[in-house]
Amino acid sequence: MKIVVADDDRQMLGALRIILTAHGYDVLVAADGRQALDAAIEGHPDLVVLDLGMPGLDGLAVIDAIRGWSTVPILVISGRTDSAEKVDALDRGADDYVTKPFATDELLARIRALVRRMPTADDEPRVAFADVIVDLATRRVTRADSPVRLTPTEWRILELLVRNPDRLITRETILTEVWGPHHTSDSGYLRLYLAQLRKKLEADPAHPRHLITEAGMGYRFVPQGE
Template identity: 60%
Template sequence: MNDILVVDDDPHILKALKITLHAHGYTVVTASDGESALQSAARRPFDVVILDLGLPDMDGTTVITRLRQWSRVPILVLSARHGSDDKVKALDAGADDYVTKPFGLDELLARLRAVQRRTVQAEDTPVVTTASFTVDLAMRRVTRNGQDVRLTPTEWGILELLVRNPGKLVTQRQLLTEIWGSAYTKEANYLRVYMAQLRRKLEPVPGNPRHLLTEAGIGYRFQP
């Protein structure tokens, strides 16, 4: 899992990322616009796509949407856009995570490893263990300190969606659509109530969660 497609219209960023990622054992192919990126992705399989949103020929969100029509490759967005709306649009289109420019190299590499781990874990037997609790996705069972934790169907639905995407930022819209349906995409208060209940049942310190994290105004992230 070392083949990466980097898409950015800034030649300096392309060069820097290619050198850095190569030094960390990755094989890197670069593209400077959306159409070239889509053609490269169609010609060969990649393990991860690192994508800038501000491309000269099309918006990066369009690239994500078109990729998702036929590929499940993890997509890590790298963009100078700081607004939560841009992040939400990219994530709802199918991106797996989002790093804002300027970025630290250590953070980028950590996010890259996280999306790769998520892909590997999705292919494995779905038992997820944290320092605080264990989730058996096949048996639909949650245990904490060796004891079963009783969850409502809605609590389980939220937890399952987050746990199946470890490290990934899942938007409020995605959660609301999956759990309650498309008519409830603006009912963020539903999520706040149920996330509070899940934290009380699963987190050692519910007011300072370690595993069920909030990205303010955007969504939630499960940290194993």
């Protein structure tokens, strides 16, 4: 769940970043309207938290710009309490409006309420190699148009590799990403799962062409094995 937070007050911005990160959100910060707009475009967030009192590009203009191409929920934060600005912001496309100062737990509850309304974003890519299709949106893997059953651990490893094509993933990275930050020593089970994945996805498991071992370092997913 990715959130863009825009506020020109550095202290407030930092506080929001810490709070939201602590509650499990991925946070992209922006210190002015221009950065907010860029972050909203580049980051594909699930929510935008926008302070209205920003220099440069005005907060209301940011709402207009975002609404020009996106329906992402926008939660406005503002120091102004007069209803005129609330009405203006809401009618331009904002979904909620909170006045400073605000209670942190209320902000979090309003964020949850907005995210709850969001249809699950399905801009997840579909990765294909050989006769295998990995659909990250539906969490489904098909090979030659027939479904492949993966265990949860197998899926997590495959997802990690597939999301980073052509990049080398160290064994340590896989262990911490899949088994948690405390697992750094491999007593052999990682190789087991890689073997399992190859058995299920590679044409010739003994000579893999897409799930490549980099000796001494880790593994690499190659979409188009020559």
